[in-house]
Amino acid sequence: MDNHLIHMANDIATFHQSYPEDEATQMVAEHINKNWAPSMRQKLFEEFHDHPTVFNNLIGKSLLQINCEKYNPIKTRFREKDGTGG
Known part of the structure; x- marks a missing residue:
């Protein structure tokens, strides 16, 4: 587990929670x-x-808007589910 990356992501989310x-x-x-x-x-x-x-929780909700050309299984899953095909 990459604790540093997790900590950075959570800090960003905490900053924007207000x-x-x-x-x-x-x-x-x-x-x-x-x-x-x-x-x-x-x-x-x-x-x-x-x-x-x-x-x-904000990180999970933000994942659909985060760009990652190589790997974004969340976007793929939603595209397949709603039938847009990506």
Whole structure:
């Protein structure tokens, strides 16, 4: 488990918690998209998949808006489910 990455993600979410949930979710995703390398974003998805309970709820809600070209199983799952095909 990458405790440092988990701690960083949770700190970002905690910082934005005072905003309305939709706005906070967007802000968390924007921060991670702008400031984290693709490899860090990929690791975030892997860590969330393996240890979802250690993350702030805003992280889980932000994952649909976080860009990761190599790996985003959450987006794929929703695309397959709603029939858009990606």
